[in-house]
Every structure is written in structure tokens, then in C-alpha cells.
Amino acid sequence: MFKALFPGTERGQWSNTHGQHRLPKEYIDLPNNSWKWLWDWKVDMNGDLDEDGWQVKKCTHTHTHKKKRRRIRILNCLWM
Numbered sequence: 001m002f003k004a005l006f007p008g009t010e011r012g013q014w015s016n017t018h019g020q021h022r023l024p025k026e027y028i029d030l031p032n033n034s035w036k037w038l039w040d041w042k043v044d045m046n047g048d049l050d051e052d053g054w055q056v057k058k059c060t061h062t063h064t065h066k067k068k069r070r071r072i073r074i075l076n077c078l079w080m
Helices: none
Strands: 035-037 055-059 064-068 075-077
Touching: none
Parallel strands: none
Antiparallel strands: 035 075, 055 064
């Protein structure tokens, strides 16, 4: 899921990887009853990020900096 901080160029505030299903993160459901969440939402610290998990982008045409970060939550299949 992604939190948008790049208006006009980014996906919805909370969405899937295709930018669809714009819902609050609390409404992201499990696929079915065969799954469970292993933990609550965490900041994804993979990639070129600062110490708090933010990716910073410099906008050359506006001379501003924009930030975004990605949160993840892992699920586990109960029947495996």
C-alpha cells in the first residue's frame, strides 16, 4: 500500500500496486479466512530511503522536495 504525497503523479492515498481500490488502510482485508495478518502495518525500509523510511524526490520545475513512504503488512496462509 502506498501513501501519496506527489499529487497528480501518484496513486491514491492507500491503494494496491496498480493504484486502484482507494480505501483507508484499515479497510484492507485478507483474501479469505485461510489467511491471517502476522503483524500490523510497518514502514518498508527497503530502497533508497532516509532513516525514517521516506523517499525524497526533488522537483526541479518547482524547486521543492516531496516525500513518500511505503507501508507493508505481511500475511500468512493458515493451511500451509
